[in-house]
Amino acid sequence: MNMIEDLKIRYPGAVAWSFGDTPEMADELAERVAKGIKTATCCSLSSFKLEDEPPVIGGYNIILNSKGEAVCVIRVVSMRLIRYRDVDQDFVSKEGEGDFSLNYWMQGHKDFFQREGSFDEAMELVAEEFELVEVL
Known part of the structure; x- marks a missing residue:
């Protein structure tokens, strides 16, 4: 049994x-979560609806x-819908990315959502907050 299968037994329903x-983003953001710097994330509502296991x-x-x-295990503690243009500094700080500024977040996420093919200032995001459960 590999580590991920073992974790799915310890944390039933884990995804x-x-x-x-x-790859760079995957490594950097996983590290920030494991260090407790990143406690939130978001995705476009359109991509959320397409997920096999949202x-x-x-x-x-x-x-x-x-x-x-596997780097760590987190548990979702809240989820809400928010428009891209309405994201505030409080949420940006919890996302814990780059220099923690609203400008950095706005540009980085605009670029990301444009690559995804879904960017619009009025687009809805699924904003998640989570707690760190275990660092592996």
Whole structure:
């Protein structure tokens, strides 16, 4: 049995995934979660609706690095809808990315959502907050 299978037994219903859309992003953001710097994330509502196993409040997630190795386990503690243009500094700080500024977040996420093919200032995001359960 591999580590991810073992974790799925310890955390029933856990979903394994990595952040971002590049290996560098997967590694950097997994590390920030494991250090407790990143306690929130978001995705476009359109991509959320397409997920096979979308996150749920109270659900466990196994965060992977770019090699598919488990880095840590998190648990979703809240989820809400928010428009891209309405994201505030409080949420940006919890996302814990880059220099923690609203400008950095706005540009980085605009770029990401454009790569995804779904960017619009009025687009709805699923904003999740989570707690770190275990660092592996």
